[in-house]
Amino acid sequence: MRYSIIALLLILSAPLSARTLVASVEPVAMVLRDLYGDSAQVETLLAPNQSPHNPMLSPRQMLTLRRADLVVWLGAEAEPAVADLMARREGPSVALLSLAGVTRRQGGHDHGDEDHGADDHDHGHDHMARLDPHLWLDPANMAALARGLAERDPDGLPEGQPAAFLAGLERATEAARARLAPQAGRAWLSFHNPWGYFQHRLGLREPVTVSEQLGAGPGSRRFVALADQVKTQQVHCAIAEPEAQREMLARLCPDCRRVDLDPLGRDHPGSGYGAWLDGVVAAGFQRCLAP
Template identity: 55%
Template sequence: MNDAMRCLGLIVLLLVAGPAWSQTIVASVEPLAKLLRSLYGPEVEVVTLLQANQNPHQLALSPRQVMQVRDADLLVWVGAGVEAPLAPLVARRDRVSVALLELANVERREGGHADHGHGHDDHDHHDENGAHHNANLDPHLWLSIKNMQLLAEAVASVMPEGLQQGQPGLWRQQAELTLGQLREQLGPYASTDWLSYHQPWGYFSAVVGLAEPLQVSQQLDAGPGSRRFVALAQEIRDRKLHCMIVEPEARAAMLHRLCPECKAVALDPLGRDQPSLNYLPWLNTLADGFQRCLQAGP
């Protein structure tokens, strides 16, 4: 009987000691989750919607993911212009959602150029749900520290409960410090040429001062024709290019055929290979990878 009473007492103690308040934030992609984990304490659970084995360019949500979107206390996503499958689910939510694309002064890269406003071009259209799409929009907005600073402020304003002490101010200061360090680290390689299958790194390379890469294809699912392949191989030789950044969805074998002498560094613009890192430490690993690739020698 004494053992039973002690067991019951332990259960009651655990229940009393457990968190009296908890919330769940669902982030559509891992880099957004990395930021949120930097801001909130342990009583706020941050869940990444996109799983590591899912193709972000052809996203199909499972019933469980649909429920996660529906039930999240806060949903943080890039926006309908990038994540069209999420748009109708978000529209049916009765709780708060924050879309990075909808924030004032967000930096958009369209057609290889940065746009700090909300202007649209001739390639804009809307789908049957009314969601705005731009065929030229670079969807990797999270690779801009400035964009993520805007997101940190927006999220903290709609859900201040559960923030760690001093947030988001402390994170914003750390972000400015990190940005300066990244620019100093990669500054010596500002004019060094590099190769990429397509260009998911525009926000990152622009803010740290790297050159635009020699780009194999505008789209992941469309490789170069034979004539384009020959021209690319010749350009690689002419420019004495020695670095290629290989993302998970890139056609690595084709890159190696184009530049067999290139140093290949695998990096993921979605951070799926670094689930334990928060946002700023993850950016440091990206910078280390670029430096390793761009520097001369083995």
């Protein structure tokens, strides 16, 4: 009898299990960690070795998505591969694109002024502008997410949130802007440029972009035109995302300083968003653009 009472007391005194929150991509998970702290267990749907452009989700990932107490994702237009699974989910979810104040950018459209010959076509181009899905690279969008979660999940956020997150995000954004201000006008090279939201929010100039599509390199005429741009604009910086064709970047700009940056933060799992934005992304651009 005594042991039964002790066991009951242990059960009653044990902390309630934290809710499980699932974010579709790592930077959104960073925001959730900042907001919820120890009050929730945050998981990222995509594994570090998975590309968000065409993910093949495992049965375990599908189960994780189905069992989560809350799923935070970008929305069907940005993540069509996740949309079908979300349509079959019964639990609560928050889509970034459904929230007020979210900045949307168009990206990935065809180069209408390019003269592609038979060997110069950049395969895979769409002829209609579409949404740039890298919404998390605009800190203002992550602020909109925090405010949206305060409305959609008011009882789930710890005391003091989202005010503490928003204040920290503002400090990180200003630190990143100050870090990059001296190099804001410098030219840079990108393979398919997933950085549009970041560059516009932080005041960087448009890069020389090799291809609008992953896996599609330039034909001979476009290569010559790109090499001329690199020379004319005095490009000395190449930002390489994991999917970039590094040999192609080296051929276009052999004297470029190359900095590897993952726009999805897959190489910094467990980080907070503000620290990643300033200490990793902005710091990487600063190293690359430095004289």
